[in-house]
Amino acid sequence: MPCSAPCIPRNWIHLPCAHSAAMSKARVDDVEGGAAHAHARLDSAVRDIRCHAEGLGTCNSSTARLGERLAAAEARAQHLAALHDGTAAGLRDLAEVTVRQALGRAEEDRALLRGVDARAAELEARCAEADGLTTRLAAEGRGAAADLRAVQARIDELDEAAHLLRDDLARERSRSEADRAELQDAGRSVGSLQDEVRTVNAALRRAQEEVAGVRRDGRQQAEQLRALADDLAGISHGLQLTDGEVCGLQALLKGLPSGPRR
DSSP: OOOOSOOOOTTTTHHHHHHHHHHHHHHHHHHHHHHHHHHHHHHHHHHHHHHHHHHHHHHHHHHHHHHHHHHHHHHHHHHHHHHHHHTTTTOHHHHHHHHHHHHHHHHHHHHHHHHHHHHHHHHHHHHHHHHHHHHHHHHHHHHHHHHHHHHHHHHHHHHHHHHHHHHHHHHHHHHHHHHHHHHHHHHHHHHHHHHHHHHHHHHHHHHHHHHHHHHHHHHHHHHHHHHHHHHHHHHHHHHHHHHHHHHHHHHHHHHSOOOOOO
């Protein structure tokens, strides 16, 4: 009996599942790359904030040192003024020289203070810029954190989808194993049928050989019968000739006179 089960390719089930799994893995890799990029941006922002904070601390330290120097200069000027008041009578020239020196130093200190004020204003502007940058980086960090949460949620969804795909793949594999077993059974049935067909073909060949032998014997017998028929026809013709001769002899015998009786 021929097998009625259709010949189904073994990999027709694996192809869509394998393609879906490959697409899911590619999307997971893209999401993980985006998350890594967001983490890198957040780390860079944190490092920039720390650098600006360190610069701000350095500026504050410089401002404190300048304030200390200014206080020391003011104290020194007050001390010189007191010395000038105490020694104004006997040390006018020395006081004038000292005052001029003090005034020069005070001018230098004032110039230094003006430079310090300009530097402080510049540092304040840089601090304001750093504050704005810190605020912007904090906002970007919050946005990056929100993006990271969204990416993590997407990764969780993709993990769930991958888990479902793995379950579907396992079910399809079990089905393919069952189909493979059925195909193997069908193959064994086809093999047994092929063996039977070969046996039947061998029997048919033997029968054909026997029929050919019988036909050869029949042809030989037919030839023998034709030869026998020819012989019989020749014998019949000879008998007919003999009958004619016998009849002629009988007629001759009837025409002869009978002999004397004794």
